[in-house]
Amino acid sequence: MPFGCLTLGEKKDYNSPTEVTDKYDLGQVVKSEEFCEIFRAKDRNTLKMYTCKKFNKKDGRKVRKAAKNEIMILKMVRHHNILQLVDAFETKKEYFIFLELATGREVFDWILDQGYYSERDTSNVMRQVLEAVAYLHSLKIVHRNLKVECTTDT
Incomplete structure (x- = not known):
């Protein structure tokens, strides 16, 4: 789902929370940061582990802006020393960002x-x-x- 600017009156299509949990099994919170919570997540089909960052929209405009900005930047970045974006979801209440898992x-x-x-x-x-x-x-x-x-x- 692209994260761009909406024009006035345009209807926004959101993912539902079940779309996220149908695809990923979210574990316990590993760490809480200023704008988000970080989880370990497992892809239900491949069983591969990822890092999930969840941003709550209710935490304010600054949090929403941080989430959108991070998604935009991660979509541009492809480098072997930078964790890669795997997936991103926007629901009515949250943003979910799935990244490669750093195992070291x-x-x-x-x-x-x-x-x-x-x-x-x-x-x-x-x-x-x-x-x-x-x-x-x-x-x-x-x-x-x-x-x-x-x-x-x-």
Whole structure:
């Protein structure tokens, strides 16, 4: 479903909540963020696991705008160091965004477990982060929330 501007008087077609739950099994909330809740989700047909971000429209215009903006940006992005958009739904009450599941551990935890973190390790992580940021910048997208809590599959 495309997320664009509506013209005055245009009827909006919404997905129903059952369309989301018919396709995905939503697990418990993994994390709550400023604008959304994050769940693990399983595709009922393929049994593949994903990350689901749910934005409640009742939380205000700022939340609705954040959800629409994230969907628009994720539709543009295709990079191996950035989680890919898998699916998106808009119901009358919520937005659901399904992303690839990052199965690695948090970088910070991985660093602590190493006991020693070499310059080579550091340069490898920084190269991946900076390549992703450069890619976003090439699309005129600014990531305003970079933090050490990124994930790695090592």
